[in-house]
Amino acid sequence: MAVNVASEWLNSCSGCEIAILNLGETLLDLLPKINFVHIPVLMDHKHLGQLGDKQHIDIPKATVGLVSGGIRNEEHLEVAMEMRKKCDIVIALGTCATHGGIPALINSVTNEELFDRYYATESTDSGAQVPTKGISPLLDRCYALDEHIKVDIYLPGCPPHPDQIATAILALLNGETPELPFKSVCDTCPTKRMGKGAVKGIKRAVECPEFDPDKPIDEMRCLLEQGYLCMGPVTRAGCAGTNGEAPRCISARVPCRGCYGPVQQKGNQLLDMLNALASNGIDLSQLPDRDSLLRFSGAHNRLVVKQGKKTRR
Amino acid sequence: MGKTINIQPLSRIEGHASIEIKLDDQGNVADAITHFNSIRGFEKFVEGKPAEEVTRIVTRICGICPWHHHMSSVKAVDACFDAEVAPAGHLLRECMQNMAHINDKILHFYFLAAPDFVMGPDADYSVRNVMGIANAAPDLARQVIRMRQKSQMMMEKFAGKVIHPIAGVPGGFSKPMNESQRQEMVEDSKELLEFAKFSIKHAKEEIFPKYLDLVTTLGTITTGFIGTVDKDGSLNFYDGKIRLMRPDGSFDDFEDTDYLDYISERTLDVSYGKYPYAKSWNEGFSMDLDAPKGIYRSNCLARINCCDQIPTPLAQKELEEFRKSFGKPAQHTLLYHWARLIELVYSCEKTLELLNNPAITGKETRCTVTPKAGRGVGHVEAPRGTLIHDYTTDENGCIKTANLIVGTTHNLAPISMSVKQAANMLIKNGQVDETILNKVEMAVRAYDP
Ligand code: SF4
Ligand code: SF4
Ligand code: SF4
Numbered sequence: 001m002a003v004n005v006a007s008e009w010l011n012s013c014s015g016c017e018i019a020i021l022n023l024g025e026t027l028l029d030l031l032p033k034i035n036f037v038h039i040p041v042l043m044d045h046k047h048l049g050q051l052g053d054k055q056h057i058d059i060p061k062a063t064v065g066l067v068s069g070g071i072r073n074e075e076h077l078e079v080a081m082e083m084r085k086k087c088d089i090v091i092a093l094g095t096c097a098t099h100g101g102i103p104a105l106i107n108s109v110t111n112e113e114l115f116d117r118y119y120a121t122e123s124t125d126s127g128a129q130v131p132t133k134g135i136s137p138l139l140d141r142c143y144a145l146d147e148h149i150k151v152d153i154y155l156p157g158c159p160p161h162p163d164q165i166a167t168a169i170l171a172l173l174n175g176e177t178p179e180l181p182f183k184s185v186c187d188t189c190p191t192k193r194m195g196k197g198a199v200k201g202i203k204r205a206v207e208c209p210e211f212d213p214d215k216p217i218d219e220m221r222c223l224l225e226q227g228y229l230c231m232g233p234v235t236r237a238g239c240a241g242t243n244g245e246a247p248r249c250i251s252a253r254v255p256c257r258g259c260y261g262p263v264q265q266k267g268n269q270l271l272d273m274l275n276a277l278a279s280n281g282i283d284l285s286q287l288p289d290r291d292s293l294l295r296f297s298g299a300h301n302r303l304v305v306k307q308g309k310k311t312r313r
Numbered sequence: 314m315g316k317t318i319n320i321q322p323l324s325r326i327e328g329h330a331s332i333e334i335k336l337d338d339q340g341n342v343a344d345a346i347t348h349f350n351s352i353r354g355f356e357k358f359v360e361g362k363p364a365e366e367v368t369r370i371v372t373r374i375c376g377i378c379p380w381h382h383h384m385s386s387v388k389a390v391d392a393c394f395d396a397e398v399a400p401a402g403h404l405l406r407e408c409m410q411n412m413a414h415i416n417d418k419i420l421h422f423y424f425l426a427a428p429d430f431v432m433g434p435d436a437d438y439s440v441r442n443v444m445g446i447a448n449a450a451p452d453l454a455r456q457v458i459r460m461r462q463k464s465q466m467m468m469e470k471f472a473g474k475v476i477h478p479i480a481g482v483p484g485g486f487s488k489p490m491n492e493s494q495r496q497e498m499v500e501d502s503k504e505l506l507e508f509a510k511f512s513i514k515h516a517k518e519e520i521f522p523k524y525l526d527l528v529t530t531l532g533t534i535t536t537g538f539i540g541t542v543d544k545d546g547s548l549n550f551y552d553g554k555i556r557l558m559r560p561d562g563s564f565d566d567f568e569d570t571d572y573l574d575y576i577s578e579r580t581l582d583v584s585y586g587k588y589p590y591a592k593s594w595n596e597g598f599s600m601d602l603d604a605p606k607g608i609y610r611s612n613c614l615a616r617i618n619c620c621d622q623i624p625t626p627l628a629q630k631e632l633e634e635f636r637k638s639f640g641k642p643a644q645h646t647l648l649y650h651w652a653r654l655i656e657l658v659y660s661c662e663k664t665l666e667l668l669n670n671p672a673i674t675g676k677e678t679r680c681t682v683t684p685k686a687g688r689g690v691g692h693v694e695a696p697r698g699t700l701i702h703d704y705t706t707d708e709n710g711c712i713k714t715a716n717l718i719v720g721t722t723h724n725l726a727p728i729s730m731s732v733k734q735a736a737n738m739l740i741k742n743g744q745v746d747e748t749i750l751n752k753v754e755m756a757v758r759a760y761d762p
Pocket of ligand 2: 185187190222223232255257
């Protein structure tokens with residue numbers, strides 16, 4: 001019997017949905033076992049009925065609910081609650097859903113500050129007003145899913161690797177709970193590490209790391225040891241999928257920026273990274289922007305507004 | 314006032330939008346409003362961030378065209394920092410920029426739009442989707458899925474990440490391409506070109522003729538167009554001048570740094586989205602169907618209309634055939650799908666051309682640059698239109714202000730107008746059913762917000 005699946009995207013960029021499509025033929029093989037009852041990216045089931053005459057959002061019952069994106073406006077909240085009501089198992093798909101993701105960077109400013117800029121950019125006609133009709137009002141900030149509804153399975157990643165999505169779906173189809181390992185990106189990184197204390201300062205990513213492009217990645221020295229801020233130590237592994245390849249950014253020879261969120265669901269990438277740097281004797285005053293260490297995990301009250309300016313975490 | 318129909322959410326499109334159709338007492342359309350419901354505030358929250366980091370943040374504006382945001386952004390940061398760009402770096406960026414178009418067009422045509430044509434606009438919603446196609450035409454579906462996957466994975470294998478890429482860096486590209494990688498990509502691209510040729514032939518024989526009456530009526534409006542062209546007026550996705558064409562086909566070409574002289578954005582009470590219009594036409598902004606003002610369109614049909622020619626042979630032949638049938642500029646909205654397939658052929662041909670340039674395997678792919686104060690505008694053609702990133706930086710090379718005009722944004726006014734035109738045309742005397750409402754949505758899927 002096919003398992004009913006519903007899928008929704010909230011404050012999302014569609015990247016998580018594209019990651020599902022990147023399953024390619026695996027997806028085709030899974031399709032007979034999956035019965036999509038609602039998935040706006042691919043299918044025309046409507047919240048308010050096919051003729052748009054219902055009053056409340058109505059999503060069909062499903063065993064598995066995939067939700068990508070955080071919660072940013074009242075409609076997202078309503079849809080998230082409806083998904084929770086209708087789905088037995090809710091999966092938070094992607095770092096926006098699990099930790100707020102990049103859109104949660106907005107949490108360092110107020111909605112008024114956002115509107116003040118957005119409706120007064122260089123190309124916007126003057127006198128612009130914040131719209132009010134037929135659009136969903138913003139909440140005070142961007143929330144991770146579990147700040148509003150219970151989440152059963154966390155599948156971080158911006159986006160999650162298709163291998164992990166497949167593993168999770170297959171486990172659920174077999175009636176099992178999917179298990180994802182809690183390792184760090186460094187644990188899966190083949191670069192050469194020669195030891196602590198080699199660097200004192202932090203280089204900006206405008207400088208080229210040293211590596212020989214003709215040699216495999218395991219002959220490149222660890223980027224952190226080369227003096228680049230690489231967030232591998234405080235970021236959850238998984239971006240390379242399951243066939244043993246190097247973490248994706250490292251394979252492109254650029255440092256990790258933490259897109260899988262903290263190693264443990266409740267971890268704090270900023271505090272952990274500052275600790276890691278300090279314990280290596282690296283001068284923290286050179287970091288051009290500390291909030292960037294939370295660029296993927298700014299929900300859960302980690303990035304907050306304080307008197308028009310950021311801080312407190 | 315009669316009843317109101319809410320189509321929510323719009324589906325098989327990329328973003329978050331809904332349609333509100335208000336009927337009068339006779340059941341005719343009194344108004345049809347398209348609401349664009351997404352506001353995330355990138356222009357605000359990138360402030361203060363080191364500019365080179367912003368190139369890897371703005372990718373999250375869109376998971377379907379992250380490469381294009383990445384490319385516009387690195388070009389803008391190059392300009393802020395007065396960076397020299399290594400020639401091989403430029404070639405690699407341009408190559409990825411074109412490759413990323415291939416995937417997008419396969420996705421848009423087959424996954425988002427085709428169900429209306431293959432299953433029919435009146436098929437039940439439960440089968441009118443790619444899963445339905447997989448059952449009805451399993452060989453075609455498998456081929457489509459394989460080709461889409463191939464185009465994504467060839468990029469990921471080489472450049473590290475395909476969704477939310479990181480390999481573009483100020484001053485160039487993060488790493489060189491070696492000969493075996495190049496050869497592998499050439500083989501993959503050849504296969505994709507064959508698939509592109511099949512796709513346009515298939516559509517011209519099996520799809521467009523069947524729906525010709527819809528193609529020439531649904532959502533049709535008369536507007537200007539925007540797109541990027543080379544010095545000689547050829548289509549270009551990566552670099553060149555921006556051409557803004559009036560409905561009569563006359564046009565202005567301008568540098569991206571001057572975009573503020575040509576384009577302005579209007580806000581409306583019903584949408585978070587902003588509505589760009591042609592400020593340089595000096596006629597203001599109006600979405601009135603009978604007398605539109607300042608309205609132009611972006612995305613594939615717009616580019617096909619703007620360019621004088623396409624610089625690759627097969628796509629140029631398709632363009633000539635297209636122009637013979639529909640003129641220049643062509644206005645019918647559903648022709649976007651046809652133009653999309655012409656661009657699919659072009660992006661495959663162009664990718665192969667770039668991969669066959671020996672300079673692409675050059676070892677020096679990036680110059681070291683120094684963060685500094687400056688202003689930079691970077692633009693490319695994203696699948697959904699001319700994409701502009703405009704940054705100013707402070708003396709530390711951190712963002713002071715950012716202004717973005719995203720490809721889709723140019724089309725928000727035209728989409729709203731096409732929806733209204735379609736609703737007016739299809740809903741009469743209270744007669745409305747799911748097929749009719751789906752056809753109204755087809756007017757959106759031609760552009761895809
Ligand atoms: S987690 Fe990343 S890919 Fe997924 S919706 Fe958020 S920004 Fe997009
Ligand atoms: S710090 Fe970065 S480069 Fe070094 S081992 Fe960890 S992930 Fe790899
Ligand atoms: S290396 Fe880090 S930032 Fe890059 S994809 Fe992996 S987890 Fe994400």
